[in-house]
Amino acid sequence: MRLPNALFSVSLAALIATPTAMAGALPAPLQALTEQGLEIHGEFEAPAGLTGYAASHQGREMTVYLTAAGNHAIVGTMIDAEGNDLSEAPLDELVRAPQEGEVWQQLEESHWIQDGQADAPRVLYTFTDPNCPYCRQFWEQARPWVDAGEVQLRHIMVGILQQNSPAKAASLLGADDPEAALHDHSDGGDITPSAQPRDIEDQVYRNNQLFDELGLYATPTTVYRHDGRLQRVDGMPEEARLLEMMGGEAP
Template sequence: MRQLSRSSLALAALLLPLAAVAEELPAPLQALEAEGLSVHGRFAAPDGLTGYAASANGQAMTVFVTADGEHAVIGNLVDAEGNNLSTAPLERLVRAPQDAETWEALEDSAWIADGREDAERIVYVFTDPNCPYCRRFWQAARPWVEAGRVQLRHVMVGILERDSPRLAISLLAADDPSAALAAHEAGTPVAPLDALPRRWELALQENHTLMERLGLVATPGLAYRLEDRLRTAQGMPSAERLEKILGPRP
């Protein structure tokens, strides 16, 4: 059996009270947690207040607890110059971790690559095989993809027509999904499979769940990074918006 050294035991003794304090929230926050509030972290605030970064129903917010721990105010704190002191803590403690978690979920979804793996920019595209606007977006993105600047990752969904799920799974299960999708978007429809592999049926359902989680209801649904933030868009972008999503035109 491994034994702890005296230094390790001393360190553990120091850490335990800190962990216990970190887990104990003031009574007002405990009451708000019971109503569905999630607390993500604590930060310093002026005049004896303690700030907490929180969220409820997907909405980020700050809560400020008074010095006695008995009262809390929900909202933004503004200084004498009009600076919003809630912005930075919410970005650091709520939005940035949420963005990272969502981006990881996108990476783990069932997608078909379109473009070079070492492209400087990645854009996830929720794509329905029967979506004419998805085809228009695919065509409009050719200059960026062919220049090696952007890799599109088509997160396949089947929401528009009765045969959309079958076609989406047929593309995901193809021997060469990238080639099959390119041919489909170029005008040679994919041949639907008679028997659908169960693993791809489950993957398609997970894609649908992820699309709903992002609040997207139309295709193409886009998820991308801009200025260190996760952004989303729906439908065929305008020419100006297209360059914001994909970068300067090659």
């Protein structure tokens, strides 16, 4: 499933509280819009003496254009004489890119098991449930790139599929060598849930929360960067998408 450039547009609104830009110093029409719940993310130059603002409301992105006198605002999309949408670039720069950066940081700060070399030039985050057969298949698919040192998978361990999934995920995160334990499990071995310290169990809980907050619904779900933007794949990728995710043909 390929999402638009705004990776998790609706769920981002819940996950990221973006402060209204220039609060208290906005022209009256914009101030009125912010009081109705609109968030202003930044200002940009617009044609015809207008001033543009990149904004969002409940996960929906939009542009607002302020007239030269500052007394009126127009909410909508601006099109030039050739039919080009002049709103997309400002929304990319001022709304989507910062929000995607926040999502990437959330993934970095989650609780994951490294799979591959630490200095691999390409990093992918994948939500993995120990009881998910497709997660094992994806692990196997990625072996050529991971083993060659080209890709590092970061398995964000969640427990959502079966009653013992959280305990299994905690056992993997709490193993003496989590990467080796995940390797053995993904290679066909079973894992016996065992009691873990409270902080390890909490790591699984927080990963589950992140899974829900991002509006995800399948494992594996993998997030990666392509052409500077975040992309997401739900479930097993098709071959062409796998090559994009891994950055090229198998070594």
